Amino acid sequence: MKQFILKIALFFAVTLFMMLLLDLAYTKVYQTSSPRTKIQYLRTLKDQKIDYIFIGSSRVESGIVPSIIEKKTGKTALNLGFQAAKLHDIYTILQLVQHYKIKHERIFIQVDYSYNINQASTIFQPEIIPFMHENEIYDNHLKFDSIHYNQYRYIPFFRYGRNDLKLGFREIGLNLAKKKTNAVTYKGYAPLYGNAEKHHFPLPDKINESNEYIKHIQEFCEKNKIKITFYTAPFCQHTTNLDFIAQLKTKIPGLYDFSRTVKDENLFQNANHLNDKGAQYFTEIFADEVLTNK
Amino acid sequence: MLYNSLSYLVFLPVVFALYWLVNTKSLKLQNLLLLAASYFFYACWDWRFLFLLVFSTGLDYFTGLQMHNAKNQGHKKFWFWLSIIINLGFLGVFKYYNFFVDSFQELLSGFGIQSSFWTLQIILPVGISFYTFHGLSYVIDIYNDRIKPEKNIVDYSLFVSYFPLLVAGPIERATHLLPQLKKKRHFDYHKAMDGFYQILWGLFKKIVIADSCAAYANAIFDNYENANSITLLLGAIYFSFQIYGDFSGYSDIALGTSKLFGIDLFRNFNFPYFSRDIAEFWRRWHISLSSWFRDYLYIPLGGSKGGLKSKVRNTFIIFLVSGFWHGANWTFIVWGLLNAIYFLPLLLTNSNRNHLEIVAKGKSWPTVKEFFSILLTFCLTTFAWIFFRSETLGQAFTYIKNLFSFNFEGGIAYLEIDRYSVELLFMLFAFIVFEWFSREKEHPFFGKAKDMLAVFVILMIVVFGVYSQASEFIYFQF
Known part of the structure; x- marks a missing residue:
């Protein structure tokens, strides 16, 4: 029995040791390889200047084309939209921009029905996991967001195993092979193609009294003298309860409302996402109205 | 749990x-x-x-x-x-x-x-x-x-x-x-260690092979209407390995666990995908159920004692009941029926007990004839698995129709799980080779290097295991 227990303990120790080594190796790869995700890209921009930064959900990621902004304004732009990002995620991204001392002229934050949501995005989470031990911003986000926070923090390699589809062996291989993604190629813009069927996307009937992360964002920007502008990206005309945006404007004074700006259905990939053509069209309008004051 | x-x-x-x-x-x-x-x-x-x-x-x-x-x-x-x-x-x-x-x-x-x-x-x-x-x-x-x-x-x-x-x-x-x-x-130290190795091998089959295949097979079966023939073929192959890894992995963990308590359970799988015909496949797949049906249904019905007519009838009965045992769905019944049809030529030619020993026993490689027999048996079982995996008969028939439409448009598909459909083939090939060289044993951990092999398998489980979508064992639903 003693011999058995010793041997199993040995296997257990070897397993833990391997997990520790793998954790260190994976983290090193994500920290040092050329960026494939937006967070990796953001880290490489430390101390640089980006004039206009756009933060928000996939409605930013697939709706704002930085190259058009740059062409129209002669200034640099970056799209930091993340799929399914909510205001809590936006607050984290904002803090990271500040943490990495990225100089900027103005930050644009897209807000819509996300005002009614207090949770964080599950899609954004894997991108920050490799860096969770680096600073409190990542750590706090996961502490709030993940039910596996303690396992991520204290069990080596658990964070990579649990997120194997996004951070596993395959992604490590692609990092080592320096395979590029749109995160860098299009400065964060991820075009959508096609024109899906009509969707009757409903916005909420009522707006929440408040959103704690909007307050955090506003306070943070005030404290750090960050110029921010809130806006709402276009919705397809089949969207119901668009009056929600009117209510949102009462909560966020100065909000630029583009919710009804794009009328042509062919410019939407689905009810609330512009396709590539639509994104180009909308970015032109945005630049004219907000940045160049035409 | x-x-x-x-x-x-x-x-x-x-x-x-x-x-x-x-x-x-x-x-x-x-x-x-x-x-x-x-x-x-x-x-x-x-x-x-x-x-x-x-x-x-x-x-x-x-x-x-x-x-x-x-x-x-x-x-x-x-x-x-x-x-x-x-x-x-x-x-x-x-x-x-x-x-x-x-x-x-x-x-x-x-x-x-x-x-x-x-x-x-x-x-x-x-x-x-x-x-x-x-x-x-x-x-x-x-x-x-x-x-x-x-x-x-x-x-x-x-x-x-x-x-x-x-x-x-x-x-x-x-x-x-x-x-x-x-x-x-x-x-008994040796029995307990044997149990530990078997659990390890079962975990490998479940977490690495079955769950990886599940991600690909699900992505393909969920979009079978738009997939081309290559993708559908891969989907069927991935499901074949998913169900094998899942159920034989489960059985290995069960047998290994029991050995830790000093109790031996029936062996449930014996390298079924190296079978040379369907009869051999059913002697190596879910053995405890096959033998249950043999002893408590086939033999009481008269078994092979009657004439050819009664043998055929009894064979069809046990395969249909076996299909129905798996689930209350016509897809399982058709799956059972298909296997009975596969079995029929062996029964008629009295060759259903030709291959009682494992293939190429004592040799490194199979003969060409053995290789093609194994391949044919695998193709037949994989075809039948399409019914097992499909939610309705309509889905199964459409899947098969599209599979044999020989539409190769789009070539190698990029699946919704952000993977190319062929990527997993490399892992499966390595798995088949690994299983081939341990086919005369219950699991691959034997000889002097078994501890080194165990460490290697643990590493594989850690690196290649699927943990984001930890799934139940398929047979729990039955």
Whole structure:
């Protein structure tokens, strides 16, 4: 029995040791390889200047084309939209921009029905996991967001195993092979193609009294003298309860409302996402109205 | 509680420690502890169904004793049929009631008669098909005077509810398991290590092979209408390996776990994908179920003793029942029927017992003929698995129609899981080679380098394991 227990303990120790080594190796790869995700890209921009930064959900990621902004304004732009990002995620991204001392002229934050949501995005989470031990911003986000926070923090390699589809062996291989993604190629813009069927996307009937992360964002920007502008990206005309945006404007004074700006259905990939053509069209309008004051 | 969960990683060492360190002196305590652990294990799924398990156990225990003590054949028959009807009644209600009601309604609507019979909101109790079959074999064996009833209720309950086999087999027999439960177990280092290696191999098959294949197979089966022929072919192959890795992985963990407690269970898989014909496949796949149907259905129906007509009839019956055992869906019945059709030529040519030994025994490589026989058998079983995996017959037929449309437009597909459809083939090829060279053993851990191999397999489990979508074992639903 003693011999058995010793041997199993040995296997257990070897397993833990391997997990520790793998954790260190994976983290090193994500920290040092050329960026494939937006967070990796953001880290490489430390101390640089980006004039206009756009933060928000996939409605930013697939709706704002930085190259058009740059062409129209002669200034640099970056799209930091993340799929399914909510205001809590936006607050984290904002803090990271500040943490990495990225100089900027103005930050644009897209807000819509996300005002009614207090949770964080599950899609954004894997991108920050490799860096969770680096600073409190990542750590706090996961502490709030993940039910596996303690396992991520204290069990080596658990964070990579649990997120194997996004951070596993395959992604490590692609990092080592320096395979590029749109995160860098299009400065964060991820075009959508096609024109899906009509969707009757409903916005909420009522707006929440408040959103704690909007307050955090506003306070943070005030404290750090960050110029921010809130806006709402276009919705397809089949969207119901668009009056929600009117209510949102009462909560966020100065909000630029583009919710009804794009009328042509062919410019939407689905009810609330512009396709590539639509994104180009909308970015032109945005630049004219907000940045160049035409 | 899943075998591939953290809770099982805690449960197993605790039971193991209590079993060997506390209860080494008394057989009664050993069995009582295993029974308590088994009931706890089962209650972790849904404690309400524990009552059903206890009732089913009590019923078979009681009717077994009554049959043995019956004064005449009439009384014996009464208790026998009482047990059979109640056991199958439970199975029928929980597993098949809605299927029959839906099918009957569809049949009536085919004649233009609209009906609305009640269907029930029923949760299928996990493992019901398995523990019911345990009980049935016990009752049938007593009725046929093959065994005497077990008088000790704890030992009998443990035979039915022993946690390594409770939820998905192997389906044990009283003649094999009960004698082991009547003897005090002593710790055997080699047996325990063998169990540990087998658990490791089972985990590899489940977490690395089955769950990886599941991600690809699901992505393909969920979009079968738009996929080209290459993608659909890959989807079917991935499902073949998913179900093999899943179920044989489960069985390895069950057998390995049991070895830790000094108890041997029936071997359930013996490298079925190296079979040279369908008959051999069924001698190597889910062996405990195949042999159950052979002993308790095929032979009582007359087996192969009658003429060719009765042999064919009996073969079709057991395959259809086997299909229906898997689930209340026409897809399983067609799957069983297909296997019966595959079996038919072997039966007619009397060549269904040609390959009793593992292929290329004592050799490194198969002959060309053996290789192509294996390939053909794999293609046939993979084709049948399409029905097993599909949710409806319509889905299965469309899948097959598109598969044989020879549409290669788009080439290698990029799946919704952000993977190319062919990527997994490399891993599967390595897995097949690995299995090939260990096909004469129960698992690949043998020889002097087995500890090194164990470390390598642990590394593979850590690096290539799928943890984001930890899934239940497929056979838990049956």
